[in-house]
Amino acid sequence: MVEEVSDEQAEPQGVTAGVLQGIPHAFMQKGSKGPDEAAALAAVGQGGPLLMVRQVHSADVVFVTDPASHSRDIAADALVTKCRELAIAVVTADCAPVLLADEEAGVIAAVHAGWRGAQGGILGNSVSAMVRAGAQADRIKAAIGPCIAQESYEVGGNMKNHFELGDAACFAPGRKDHWQFDLAGYVAARLADAGIEKVEALAIDTYRHPDRFHSFRLATHRGEETGGRQISLIALPAS
Incomplete structure (x- = not known):
């Protein structure tokens, strides 16, 4: 369990998933000074580097082979690597951070999954990239970190119309002409489609825990600055 933190604390704390036990990883809570990369690296016992991309809500995956040449200006929404002594990360503020690992193959992924x-296809593409690197889908373990929960995620028909009839289970009736969307459930379904059987959703609602997590939607509703993000990162165990 992780104790709640206040904005006065200088360093964020990390939440971990049981399914990834033995894999250095953390879903960081917010700190008072914005995303704290040093604290994130310390949470997974790494000295760096910490690799990220410029997230654009795409289905694009970057496979990292040479950390020294990696650029944070690459537009993508997932990283996959077999490199040790580094960490890969995404940032979120309601979207779902997803961390994946096949420890036997030594392949990990960090995914930013908005709807x-x-x-x-970002989740399926990430799994495919891991498999090409030597992972097996039936060995991959996945954790869905803190994200906006269904009861907090009201959507209109324009958004719902983007989905297939088979996705209806992810939409609960809301007020007239609106629905409550289950982002974590949808992400889990896409992981299952990709052959991932070991999935843990932490079920922590970013919207309802503003003392612990940034929420783009809550900040918008409050008329506050919306740029806050928290880091989710994963690394391979030291060899």
Whole structure:
């Protein structure tokens, strides 16, 4: 269990998933000074580097082979690597951070999954990239970190119309002409489609825990600055 933190604390704390036990990883909570990369690296016992991309709600995956040449200006929404002594990360503020690992093959992934990316194939593409690197889908373990929960995620018909009839289970009736969307459930379904059987959703609602997590939607509703993000990262165990 992780104790709640206040904005006055200088360093964020990390939440971990049981399914990834033994894999250095953390879903960081917010700190008072914005995303703290040093604290994130310390949470997974890494000295760096910490690799990220410029997230654009796409289905694009970057496979990292040479950390020294990696650029944060690459437009993508997932990283996959077999490199040790580094960490890969995404940032979120309601979208779902997804961390994946096949420890036997030594392959990990960090994925930013908003509804557009999840629908566009970011999760399946990430699994495919891991498999090409030597992973096996039936060995991959996945954790879905803190994200906006269904009861907090009201959507209109324009968004719902982007989905197939088979996705109806992810939409609960809301007020007139609106629905409550289950982002974590949709992400889990896409992981299952990709052959991932070991999935843990942490079920922590970013919207309802503003003392612990940034929420783009809550900040918008409050008329506050919406740029806050928290880091989710994963690394391979030291060899």
